[in-house]
Amino acid sequence: MKRPYLLLALVTPLILSASGNDSILIRMNSHVDGLRRFISETWQNPALKYFSEDEPFSNLSVGLSRRNDSEIITPEYGDGSHSAGFNAESFIPAGKNSAVWGNAGYSTGSTRNVQWCESSSPELIYPYFSADEAGGNLKDEHYKFSGGYAGRKNSIVWGATLGYSATHHFRDVDPRPRNITGELTLSGGIAYSISADYMVGASMNWMKYKQSNDIKFVSETHDLPIYQLTGLGTHYNRFAGASKSSDFSGNRFGATLNLFPLRSGVLVNISVSRFSFDKTLRDLNKLPIASAWHNALTVNAGYKHISDKVTYSVTGQFDAYRRHGSENIFGDAVSGSYPQIGSLEMYADNYYRALLQGFASIRQNNQTYSMTLRSGYSHRKQFYAEPEQWALVEGLENMADFSVRSFLGQHWYGIADLSFAIFSPTEKDINLQPSTSPEALAGSVETGLRHSTVTRCATSVSLTAARAISEKYAIGIGGSATLTNYSGTAHSNLYNISINFYF
Amino acid sequence: MKYIFLLLLPLFLLSSCDDSLSSSLTHYNISMNISLPDDISPESVSEATATFRNISSGVEQKFTPGTEISVLPGLYDVEYEAKALLSNGAESRLRATLRSVSVTSSLLLTLEPFSCVETNDLIISEIFFTGTLNPSGNNYKGDDYIKLYNNGTEIIYADGLALIESKFNTTQKYDYTPDIMNEEVSVDAIYVIPGSGHDYPVKPGEYLLLADTGIDHRHLNPYSFDLSGADFEWYDVSTSPSNVDIDSPTVPNLDKWYCYTNSYFILHNRGFKAYGLARIPVEKERFLKDNLYSYNYTVVSDAGSFPMTATAYRIPNEWIVDWVNCSVKASYAWTVCAPVLDMGWTSCGIIDKGKDRFFHSVRRKLLYINENGNPVFKDTNNSSADFNPDCTASEIELAGSVMDQYGNQCLTVTYDGITPVKE
Structure with missing residues (x-):
């Protein structure tokens, strides 16, 4: 438990050095500007992050989060979760031509009734989970720390960030997974002023990912086989039950290209990345049983306009990824050693999405009214080679978000936000074949796929209130509720509340 | 190389509309040379089936004569079974097996089937090797045991x-x-x-x-x-x-x-x-x-x-x-x-040292009850097919004693761990 305080101690000097010329509520209003979030793709380049804020702003927050699902919607995320934690973030223009920023956080909580996944970071390592038929509640702790610096000399801006996050997932009853994950991220970028209004930028980023996954049973009378899942309800039959310890190791390399208008103008962001990882079974002499790569592309281009009263932006965005997984095959194990005789690419997850989105905000006296509209089409197909099976879903995504930000007298500031999102499937095709997997696994996978292919409506409300306690400091409270309905068959409720200290 | 790839990645992603894998999986053709025993002619063989079981995935594929045998690369157990008409007019089952066949290219497999011979002796009907747990x-x-049985007449x-x-x-x-x-x-x-x-x-x-x-x-x-x-x-x-x-x-x-x-x-x-x-x-x-x-x-x-x-x-x-x-x-x-x-x-339990194996035995499958009321059990010299795995031990059934680690009492008596004995 000392580590959260250590993180806070590291980031506090940075935070406490922050103070701006404007009052805290004005700086807060600038920080939560909707356009800044709307073009967030730009800030992946640490050099361009130099332009993300004009004034220093820091926030210390303590919050709670809770999710309740009426039934399991995605098996690896269970049917609910809760967490509590603190977060500290700060952005400080340091001197005339540089900026530093930092972020640290700690949270602890639990995910309820996780099924068919005893591994952590399922979004990164799917579909190669280690799993058993019992599952259960999974406790977790998260630590994160990151910092960055950007400097400007004449027409050139450069920046770099370094971050580390770690998680610990565990369970106190059988089966008892104990998973440790670590993510080290590093990015560096540069931007060059090609005119008085435009910067062009480029950046590269790298992430090192590691996970150790150990499952124990202490009961004298009962234990379960551990399955090494391989996608769409299949598993590596040969190693079912044989290995309770596995490791994941991966690297992600990415790059961005940017055209950034300092005020109004055309903006372009292109980012590409490749994440690849291996899964090894430690019990079998670090046997590498599977590997996968994940290539991703985002192209975001449009126009933004900034004036004193009206701000707007229209962009088109195209996202795509291809994730392909290979299973290594091994010959006859003689003398306890498995010779690798080949590798078969068996799993694919291919996705693309095209979006058209717009943002507009109008400032009137002490109020700012903002609206974001988004409409798009997405396509995702998961495929498994043999026995051949697939899950296809295509659909329309529409979202509308309305927010009001307002200064209420000299000391109060409030934000109200209301958003609606709907995903309407236009085509779905699920074909799962009987395999050697346990029936419960196949049923669980089918349930997860079913929820991803139905009409999904989400309504979200969030309210934030802040009160200035001096020119430099304010305290606030914020809360949000998101209700998601899955075509009347299931629903998910997500609640967040936080207490904040702004300066 | 990675950086070159990053530059080419957008083109790769945008140009590729294939929704499945990067490339189609290579299958290899398997030819089988069946070397029959001297006393059996090829004409007398019928109902031949070759079964390829992929050890990695557990998937089984069955092939009959005339069909092309095409499988993914991998490690396979291959079984061949056929019916043969002997010169004396009797029928015999021909069987052959190859274990752990590594398929990394097209192969010619040579199998030497043997004719199953009846030994007319006692058979093992049950092996209770797991034992019990105390409270x-x-x-x-x-309390481990082996049961023999006279399956003949x-x-x-x-x-x-x-x-x-x-x-x-x-x-x-x-x-x-x-x-x-x-x-x-x-x-x-x-x-x-x-x-x-x-x-x-x-x-x-x-x-x-x-x-x-x-x-x-x-x-x-x-x-x-x-x-x-x-x-x-x-x-x-x-x-x-x-x-x-x-x-x-x-x-x-x-x-x-x-x-x-x-x-x-x-x-x-x-x-x-x-x-x-x-x-x-x-x-x-x-x-x-x-x-x-x-x-x-x-x-x-x-x-x-x-x-x-x-x-x-x-x-x-x-x-x-x-x-x-x-x-x-x-x-x-x-x-x-x-x-x-x-x-x-055959087996008891799924994983090594699994606690759920206790109180369980492997028991030979019941084929039918003969005219004398005696059970006739399956005996084809293939324990995978002949035995029911993970059965409650027969002596536990007969004694009505505890049948699992939770202390539950056994209330059913069966011939083979599955088929109940009718009163």
């Missing part, structure tokens, strides 16, 4: 029948040299039913119960059952004072020819061994003198390779009456006999 959850030793005399345990484990494969497995089995325990030839008749439909310790185990473990009525027990004079066997006063002992241990013999309760019956046509002393098998193998570990030497006793396949490979589903590596004796294997 505190600890493994109780001594004539009286069979059990005199001289040897109960044997394989030397090699089915969960760990080594290259043993010299390799005698096609001709002989290697054993580490031999216990023989006494008698002069006609002392122990077993009528059709009768069982013969061979127990580890023939006592009423309920006195020592309330979760166990009574074996004081067993037909025989294997008893060992232990040289270890802390590990002594119990000699039951009510159950005659098997004649111990050889056992690897200096303390007392129990069936391998994790299920790593094979068990068999043999008719050894020579005297004990001559057998032990002539049939010693010395072999070499290499153990490979993180610390290096270690050449090993060991000994066992060898028994020709022709002397084997029945053979059952036992293993663990998650740890199975190979069968420790020639395919002619047993093409498959």
